[in-house]
Amino acid sequence: IRGSDNAATARNSLMERLDFTEIQAQAILDMRLQRLTGLEREKLDSEMAQLIMDIERYRSILGSPIILDSVVKDELMEVRRQYSDKRRTDIENSAEEVSEEDLIPEEEIVVALSRDGYIRRMPLQDYRVQSRGGKGVKGVSTKAEDEIALLTITNTHRTLYLFTSKGRVFGIKGYILPEPKTGKGKLVGTIVTLDKDERVVAIKDSNLDGAKYVFFVTCKGTAKRLPVEELDGLTRAGRRVLTLAPDDNIARVRVTGGKDELLLTTSMGQTLRVAEEEFRPLGRQAQGVRGMKLDDGDCVVGCDVVTEGRQVFFISDFGIGKRTNYSEFTQHHRAGYGVRAMKLSDKTGKLVGAWGVADDQEIVVISGKGRMVRINTNEISSLSRTATGYKVVRLDEGDSVADVSIVRTDEEVELD
Template sequence: EIETTKSGRERIVVTEFPYMVNKTKVHEHIVRLAQEKRVEGITAVRDESSREGVRFVIEVRRDASANVILNNLFKLTQLQTNFSFNMLAIEKGVPKILSLRQILADYIAHQKEVVVRRTQFDKDKAEARAHILEGLLIALDHLDEVIAIIRNSQTDSEAQAELMARFELTERQSQAILDMRLRRLTGLERDKIQNEYNDLLALIADLADILAKPGRVIAIIKEELDESKRKFGDARRTELMVGEVVSLEDEDLIEEEDVVITLSNKGYIKRLAQDEFRSQKRGGRGVQGTGVNDDDFVRDIVSTSTHDHLYFMTNKGRVYRLKGYEIPEYGRTAKGLPIVNLLKLDEGETIQTVINAKSDEASENNHLVFVTRQGLVKRTKEAEFKNIRQNGLIALKLREGDELINVFLTTGNEEIIIGTKFGYSVRFKENTIRSMSRMAAGVKGVTLRDGDQVVGAAAITDDQEVLIISEKGYGKRTSATEYPTKGRGGKGIKTVNITDKNGHLAGIATVSGNEDIMVMTDTGVIIRTAVDNISQTGRVTQGVKVMRLDNSARIVTFALVEPEEVVKAPEADQESGDN
């Protein structure tokens, strides 16, 4: 059990050890693991056991997770033990390795046979006894005549033959009459024989009904098992597990938490806790989010969980997959780890986009929608990416000179908006794109003007807002209703008024208004602010200042993250302080 002390600290309390496990040795092992720092966060281990029972206490450091420590102890010590056994059995005379289901099925079949044979045996026995009693009742009904036959016979065999001929008795019945004691001739004994005979007839009828109805056989098996449970059953102290789940996976040892994954233009990746970035008022200067060289910059940022899957789409149209905890954690100003150390990328292959897939099981209705820089779109069922090999999987066939600009998950029946660098956008229904295989190249989503290119795409509904950010730090929110649904492949309508002041469009997304946004520059600076801090304006306006940039710096991308409930920066610092 995990207890919480009055001071708010956690401690693990063990009240039972596995069978044949030495408590003292486990104590010594845990102390050694803590000293060697193989298990972090243990401050004390003590044995408080008494005649009242076992109580073994492991104190946990205030900033550590008792659940993670306990899972580590399960894996590294004998606090949890397991054993396997051979499921080899003789089935119908043939040795076979059976599954648990097969063993149970064979056991039930065996119990059916036992009940049927037992019932048949009891029925035969009851019928034999009833047969004898039937003969005795005939003798008692003709008592004087029976006595006369016996007295007038010279031998047992002569008397037996005469009884069989006179009353149509069988050999067994006539022998039973000859063996009958005189006391059975009393009236009371006669009543006992009659009652026993009647009971046997009822029993025979019941046993015949059991043999005729398989449902009654099953009911008897269940009743007998319930009786065994009542007599001998107690609480299970072990877990019955099947297959590979008997061992703890790495994921069981990792605490689930919200994190931010950043990927630089040169392929450096790292994981940071989301609380590294405090929420600021719009117009702040931000904090340094990652360490980059002069010729590198942060290109992708994804809000995810340590237990979620991440799809990595490459410039060659391949997809790789990692879990959040598999990406190493670094400090805010660290550069990170080269992505090639985690993924088996081919020579010249780079990551183009990263998306988060929250579910382990891909839904049959979910699709991945791909949008390329040249305006092509494609959608493929997520189920086709269910099993991704370590060396990746082909996601789409890219045309020469094209690259992925965005990939996102949809339910298959949504609307999509695509934004371009020159400030145009097109909105269309997703179902106008037929579902394609992984090898397909896609169809036209937007017709681009000379020199234009796609900068972002997202699913959209009328109750949302469209958020745009320009390269020079301007942004705005616009109601999605100002973006009419048109046919796929059009040139689009203006979504922002492009000027020298705000620059070209850096990205486009759809929001509900309660998210936080993390905006990144090519110099590695990140600012986090609430989306509702960004003004809502019309579709063709240029927007308001979201981030003040240093000379020559420009915004390259932004990402939406879950809102953070923190104290806002003081008014005196909101425009000039580094928070």
């Protein structure tokens, strides 16, 4: 070692002269000089003898199943002696289940139902705010004869209540609705079972916190107040909530707190303000009572809950609209004709409906040909109940307003 020029030469010399392996030669080079004394040599001899004994012992264990079983038993007994304290964890056989809903992102969506019965959903963020009279974003692709009937803003994880023209209601999750990039969506009759002459006339979000009743009004002016508990546990199987006359259909559905005032509006521009308490609560099978008298050819198109600090927004077939203070409408008893709410003409068309709005809210207007426009309520004129109004949304020739939904500025939902 001393005569070698470097460590590599010394290692090779040891391997050649003493027939060491490379590992053995390197181990000798790595040893400190003190380990070359006689005492250290005795320690190495003793360690070697012990290793030889261990090797023989392990070979005897591996070569005899009886000895192997005995060793395993002794070692397990030692483990039990050291760790035989009381269990600190619970062992359960069942694994946590993951539902389909857990895997679906939660997001705000727009649900649109066409007059031809096609339903689809779209992300709410796809729609930009338009100034008054803007043409908006093309949000729905429809056939010329397939006009949009309903528009609702909701959440993918919440349940939607689908109220039908024949007094039934179904419960479905928002995420089960189709979200096509183009096209009309899916026939609602393939999602819930409808009779031949039955159609969906209202879509409501199930987030009814604080509400005590669901208020129905039919096209012919019949009204009914139903406790919200009657909707608990709704599924796609559906249930009947209102018994109708053969020639009548549900027009509007609202939720109320028990002591609210309601504003009933007709297509010919009449409005009746009435206390909710004038309609006694009824069971699911009941037919309802007279809510409002109508002239021949007239029908109910609006039902709004009167809210302090808000106004009522009216819009006609051809996009003429206005805001009017609730104070312009005095309260009357149910079954009356009401008062004039908006001056109509051939240029305005009939009223589409009436909705309660506050300052700085956004109104989503959807036309029959699928045109969507978001407008801030501050851009809509506040006028008296006898005034006609101004152009709120600019429509293409042959198009008309189909529905409206109200969105708060924080993007929470205020359903129609």
